[in-house]
Amino acid sequence: MKKLLDLLTEEVGAAFEKAGYKKEAGRVSVSNRPDLCEYQCNGAMALAKEQKCAPINIANAVAEILKESPVFESVEAVMPGFINMNISSDFIYRYVADMSGNPKFGAILSDPKTIIVDYGGPNIAKALHVGHLRPAIIGESIKRILKFMGHNVIGDVHMGDWGKPMGLVMTEIQERQPDLPYFDETFTGEYPKEPPFTVKDLEEIYPTASAKSKEDPDYNARALEATLKLQSGVRGYRALWDHIINVSVSDMKRIYEKLHVEFDLWNGESSVQYLIPDMVREMKESGVAYESDGAIVIDVKKDTDTKEIPPCIVVKSDGASLYNTTDLATIKERVAKYDPAQIIYITDKRQDLYFEQVFRAAIKAGLVSDRVTLSHIGFGTMNGKDGKPFKTRDGGVMRLEDLINDIQNEMYSKIKENKDIDDAEARQTADIVGLSALLYGDLSNQAVKDYVFDMERFISFEGNTGPYILYTIVRIKSILAKYEAQGGDIASHKLGVPVNSYEKDLMKVLASFPQVMEGAEAELAPHRICAFVYDLANALNSFYHETKILAEEDEEKKGQYIALISFTKDMLETCIDMLGFSAPDRM
Numbered sequence: 001m002k003k004l005l006d007l008l009t010e011e012v013g014a015a016f017e018k019a020g021y022k023k024e025a026g027r028v029s030v031s032n033r034p035d036l037c038e039y040q041c042n043g044a045m046a047l048a049k050e051q052k053c054a055p056i057n058i059a060n061a062v063a064e065i066l067k068e069s070p071v072f073e074s075v076e077a078v079m080p081g082f083i084n085m086n087i088s089s090d091f092i093y094r095y096v097a098d099m100s101g102n103p104k105f106g107a108i109l110s111d112p113k114t115i116i117v118d119y120g121g122p123n124i125a126k127a128l129h130v131g132h133l134r135p136a137i138i139g140e141s142i143k144r145i146l147k148f149m150g151h152n153v154i155g156d157v158h159m160g161d162w163g164k165p166m167g168l169v170m171t172e173i174q175e176r177q178p179d180l181p182y183f184d185e186t187f188t189g190e191y192p193k194e195p196p197f198t199v200k201d202l203e204e205i206y207p208t209a210s211a212k213s214k215e216d217p218d219y220n221a222r223a224l225e226a227t228l229k230l231q232s233g234v235r236g237y238r239a240l241w242d243h244i245i246n247v248s249v250s251d252m253k254r255i256y257e258k259l260h261v262e263f264d265l266w267n268g269e270s271s272v273q274y275l276i277p278d279m280v281r282e283m284k285e286s287g288v289a290y291e292s293d294g295a296i297v298i299d300v301k302k303d304t305d306t307k308e309i310p311p312c313i314v315v316k317s318d319g320a321s322l323y324n325t326t327d328l329a330t331i332k333e334r335v336a337k338y339d340p341a342q343i344i345y346i347t348d349k350r351q352d353l354y355f356e357q358v359f360r361a362a363i364k365a366g367l368v369s370d371r372v373t374l375s376h377i378g379f380g381t382m383n384g385k386d387g388k389p390f391k392t393r394d395g396g397v398m399r400l401e402d403l404i405n406d407i408q409n410e411m412y413s414k415i416k417e418n419k420d421i422d423d424a425e426a427r428q429t430a431d432i433v434g435l436s437a438l439l440y441g442d443l444s445n446q447a448v449k450d451y452v453f454d455m456e457r458f459i460s461f462e463g464n465t466g467p468y469i470l471y472t473i474v475r476i477k478s479i480l481a482k483y484e485a486q487g488g489d490i491a492s493h494k495l496g497v498p499v500n501s502y503e504k505d506l507m508k509v510l511a512s513f514p515q516v517m518e519g520a521e522a523e524l525a526p527h528r529i530c531a532f533v534y535d536l537a538n539a540l541n542s543f544y545h546e547t548k549i550l551a552e553e554d555e556e557k558k559g560q561y562i563a564l565i566s567f568t569k570d571m572l573e574t575c576i577d578m579l580g581f582s583a584p585d586r587m
């Protein structure tokens with residue numbers, strides 16, 4: 001399908017041509033004066049300058065021709081030379097009817113590509129905290145948008161599972177349980193299947209170890225040694241590390257599940273260590289990387305740079321590899337295994353410069369060809385009401401699980417206040433609606449911007465919120481359920497030419513979906529989908545308030561209303577699925 005605005009532009013362009021002007025002047029946009037008209041074309045103004053004549057004369061000539069067009073209900077040329085148009089009810093109806101029969105609701109799909117989304121990025125052995133919310137849910141939504149658009153998308157969590165934190169945890173475990181076989185280098189038997197700690201222990205072990213290492217140089221040295229032993233493959237350390245990974249990952253999965261975040265790959269920094277020695281050797285041999293003050297570096301600055309881009313350090317002077325060494329090796333592995341057309345990284349925007357360096361180094365070293373697009377989506381901070389990064393009441397770092405529970409509990413109290421409903425159902429509904437509040441509160445902002453976590457606003461059933469969107473869907477579901485209970489058959493009805501302006505307005509919003517998806521895909525922007533669902537929910541509610549639906553006596557009209565709200569529901573549900581949440585049946 002073509003986008004609605006493109007169809008309108010073609011029609012108006014043809015009229016310009018017929019009037020003796022170039023068709024490029026016919027570009028149509030949604031009116032910025034909805035009180036005057038629905039769509040507008042400003043092409044006569046620019047054209048008049050070239051032609052040295054009055055714009056209103058051109059606009060008049062074009063409008064005369066367009067008055068004959070079945071696409072428009074009314075066309076008017078107004079001073080100084082605008083063309084104001086209202087679309088014909090029949091045309092918008094046909095367009096939306098076509099969309100409703102299309103499996104992607106008219107979204108225009110490009111050739112399917114393999115795309116890797118690198119998101120989440122949690123670090124093993126530390127509890128997930130609020131800072132892990134944005135990379136997870138923005139990444140998940142981008143993944144779902146790209147999947148909807150027909151791409152083969154692979155989500156990789158890319159855990160931090162290989163650095164010094166691992167050595168710290170192992171050192172602290174050894175302090176507490178020195179007799180474990182993992183630390184006995186003469187031990188040749190099988191290691192225990194059960195981990196010697198729980199996830200609760202781990203959450204406490206890491207901060208303890210980290211604090212001790214800062215105070216005690218000897219402890220710190222032991223942690224570094226343990227890290228080295230792990231990295232060089234000492235058997236007991238590997239076995240203990242496996243336990244840390246398993247315990248940590250199963251807990252992460254449990255929390256990500258609450259957010260509807262699901263990864264295809266559970267790879268981490270450790271997964272590509274085997275590639276690093278050869279990769280670095282090749283970089284040195286080809287001359288891309290060279291030695292500087294004992295370190296191995298790649299120059300990545302360009303003449304066109306307006307700010308200083310420091311070289312990418314691949315190996316430190318002490319021989320250790322770094323965060324970016326691993327990222328480069330990961331690019332190498334992904335290219336070899338999946339041949340992606342694009343790799344998208346979702347992290348805090350403070351890593352902007354870092355990714356610029358890594359991407360340039362990867363291209364320079366030939367790890368990717370120029371057919372591969374490397375993209376970084378850098379997001380802003382979730383702040384508290386004080387405008388500073390969000391903290392717990394006592395100023396600590398809030399665990400992600402607590403944040404999710406808090407919003408779901410608030411929602412539960414709110415639901416219980418409003419209505420007499422049994423506990424189990426209230427809980428279930430609160431979990432679904434609370435999640436929508438959290439995800440929508442975040443995703444409705446352009447990712448790069450900071451935003452304020454405002455619990456009361458997010459859980460409100462009114463305004464631009466997740467619960468408002470769900471409330472709208474539930475409203476439609478309940479009308480449809482009543483209709484069916486009265487013996488109606490929803491699927492038997494078809495859309496019809498709109499009979500009132502509210503029905504037409506709703507169709508116009510629906511008709512913008514292909515355009516919305518084009519923008520959301522091109523800009524990797526979930527907030528565009530939020531803006532669309534909000535417009536759509538508003539249009540649906542206006543229609544609902546102004547139209548008798550079930551009470552309509554004319555069966556044909558009633559049937560077309562049922563078809564329209566049912567399609568609107570499908571559209572809303574498809575969209576919220578791309579945002580990562582779903583609607584309950586009642587609320």
Ligand code: ARG
Nearest residue numbers: 118121122123158160327347
């Ligand atoms: N673990 C990293 C951090 O905590 C984020 C990982 C992002 N992904 C990547 N490929 N570097 O900052």
